[in-house]
Amino acid sequence: MFEDVVKKVLIIIALVMLIVSVTGLYMALNAVIDVFIGYKYAPIYKVLLNLAILVLAIYVLKILIYERRDTESSAGKE
Amino acid sequence: MREEILKALLERNKTLSELSKELDLTKPSVYYHLKRLSAEGLVRRLKNGNKFVYYALTEKGREFAKLIVSSLISCLLSYAIASGVKNETPVGRCIGYVGYVTSSDFSVAYILAFVFIFITIYFTIKLFEKT
Numbered sequence: 001m002f003e004d005v006v007k008k009v010l011i012i013i014a015l016v017m018l019i020v021s022v023t024g025l026y027m028a029l030n031a032v033i034d035v036f037i038g039y040k041y042a043p044i045y046k047v048l049l050n051l052a053i054l055v056l057a058i059y060v061l062k063i064l065i066y067e068r069r070d071t072e073s074s075a076g077k078e
Numbered sequence: 079m080r081e082e083i084l085k086a087l088l089e090r091n092k093t094l095s096e097l098s099k100e101l102d103l104t105k106p107s108v109y110y111h112l113k114r115l116s117a118e119g120l121v122r123r124l125k126n127g128n129k130f131v132y133y134a135l136t137e138k139g140r141e142f143a144k145l146i147v148s149s150l151i152s153c154l155l156s157y158a159i160a161s162g163v164k165n166e167t168p169v170g171r172c173i174g175y176v177g178y179v180t181s182s183d184f185s186v187a188y189i190l191a192f193v194f195i196f197i198t199i200y201f202t203i204k205l206f207e208k209t
Contacts, residue, residue: 029190032186032190033190036183036186036187036190037163037186037187037190038163041162041163044159044163045187045190045191045194048159048190048191048194048195048198049194051194051198052193052194052195052197052198052201055197055198055201055202055205056197056201058201058205059201059204059205062205
């Protein structure tokens with residue numbers, strides 16, 4: 001019982017750390033673009049960055065959905 | 079040349095004749111490269127009853143071909159974008175105004191563009207592949 005609670009708390013802490021680090025990374029990348037690319041062309045790089053994140057997110061979602069569908073269909077067979 | 083063979087096989091399975099015609103190479107030369115690729119576990123022979131022998135990518139070969147295609151396209155596109163942004167090269171000077179830039183500026187612009195474009199292309203190919 002106590003072990004389960006500790007596990008859940010650790011998972012929540014890890015998730016919060018993940019969100020913080022991903023947000024920090026995203027903001028740092030935007031700062032790098034602003035500093036190195038300059039005002040005029042920064043939007044082009046920001047478009048590329050956001051496009052890459054969008055495609056990556058869709059890919060991860062696709063994998064998760066297929067995985068879920070597969071487990072549901074295999075459970076249905078049983 | 080082996081990269082070209084992998085790219086050609088990424089479209090569909092092909093025979094030796096089709097590959098040699100498409101790549102403008104002699105059959106023995108294509109056969110030699112196919113043997114080397116086969117030894118690496120990237121390509122396999124398919125016999126489907128008739129007299130034709132088809133060559134197909136293995137799972138490892140398919141993954142490798144996707145990486146190569148994404149890298150090549152990303153290299154070209156990021157070079158065009160970085161040179162346009164930083165006017166470091168003749169291409170850039172044609173596209174934008176001429177100004178002083180350091181090579182580190184150009185490198186950062188190139189690397190950033192490469193990473194973003196590579197991720198976009200690679201995962202787009204993976205998204206649209208048949209599952």
